[in-house]
Amino acid sequence: MMNGNAIQYKRRSQIGSVLYRLKKNKLAMFGLFLLIVMVLIAICADFIADYDEMAIGQNIQERLQRPSSEHWFGTDHFGRDIFARIVHGSRISLSLSIIAMLFAVAAGAIIGAIAGYYGGRTDDILMRFMDILLSIPPMLMSISIVAALGQSMVNLLIALGIAYVPVFARVIRSTILSIKGQEFIEAAKACGTSDARIIFKHIIPNAIGPIIVQATLAMGSVILIISSLSFMGLGVKPPAPEWGTMLYEGRDFLRQAPYLTLFPGAAITIAVVSLNLLGDGLRDALDPRLKD
């Protein structure tokens, strides 16, 4: 660890230049801004609207009211305030997609790292298995798993995690293949460093850039899949104010109360737009060659 300082310094400067390029990208900063606002809303949800009273508390006298100064986004067929539900829904969407991503990244990193590092037959077996998982479209995969295991948040997370593991395994494997041949890995091996230490200390930190880009973009599609599953009645159960669940409940009132569909739909779109903008920006910042 004698050269720890030198490595620290170099890495910081690398991150510094990436951040510099990211800051110059206005669209990416706009995405980051939207994302930060959303995270703040999710954190402060309890101060904005009371969960028990406004988000899931029923109030039949005020059912199906149009948007007004009292109910900004109107009320649904149980008289629940749509604005309060969307605010609290941000908690569910963000936390579920982050947990699913972390699981997929962790499992994908381990599988991809082992496949890429050892190569040969290990690589063949692991990647063929990943290919099999990849040859089912992710939406179909998550639907099958959730529906078979039963509708619950944990099963939803398992389904999403499994559907995205192969994506990360591939990204990480290909990054590792490009790192593996470099001299510092050879040097570490020559020093007698264990395989596990080389993978976790030397290889994965160097593969972190592509992982972050992929995770940001995949989080957008995970939010889409969560809401799609909820919309089909396979995701988060009512009365939880998940955005897709709100659309599932609101679609019967499409003609009389279109705002039950439009506002949660807009919330999902904004969340995904912000992640896509940030992900694209990060990709350009990490790989200057791709910038026009």
Add this chain to the structure above:
Amino acid sequence: MGKYILRRLLMMFWVVLGISFIIFTIMNLTPGNPAQLILGQSATPEQIAKLEHELGLDSPFFVRYFNFIKDALKGDFGKSYQTRLPVVKEIIVRFPTTFKLSSISMLIAMTIGIPIGVISAIRQYSFVDAASMIAALLFASIPSFVLGLILMLVFSLNLKWFPATGISSWKSYVLPAITLSTFTMATLVRMTRSTMLEVLRQDFIRTSRAKGATEKSVILRHSLRNALLPIVTVIGVDFGYLLGGTVVIESVFAISGMGTLLINAIRMKDTPTVMATVIFVTLAYSFVNLLVDIAYAFIDPRIKSQYKG
């Protein structure tokens, strides 16, 4: 080339075998007894045992899986637990609807997405470019069912131009196909634009301009042809998203295709139907990707020579 296709078909066989095993395991290890679900809560244990025997549910797991594979290779995917009719019959009725829907969507996405991507690349930073990039971003981010519901609200419930649900005539395909196509269209616009920008900056484009080729020939013959490879890859991958997306769209527009069949079958623990549906969709997806890989050879002669090995 023939050898390459043969190898890919063999690979596809293993993929399908693997998938069938995964789905079979999931369906069998999860709680819920199909016999109980078919007969309802009032059934006696004797009735359940009798039905289990009829359906072959009382044999061990691996025996059942082995029997399934043996019959499937002969084209017999078993009988649905619910209707007691051969599963293949149901799929033959429903598969064309789903396949038509995803193919029409892919055609819409390609005929609109690729030209817009080319135009954006040629006129980089123009108004057209900015507008199409923003539109592409929005279309890639809006959930398909939200877009579907909005289109349904405007064009069927208010304007009454198209039917809102079911499949009765060609008009029924319009809204679902447009809804489904937008995501792929958006990815195609972005992909076409970025690869075209890359190609347009290369030396051979300057050379072809210098030798006096018309602008049309520079764009279409020299640039687009070289940019096609990544575009075709996106088409192959996105076809899978389309097949998965139909499940959601079919439920929005109440279309009786593979998606609605699958959802219903999963709920009823109808293992034969679930297995056959997933295998069919995966096969369709694998075939499309095989076609994409073969298309590579025609687009790029350099790849053709690789396939010979």
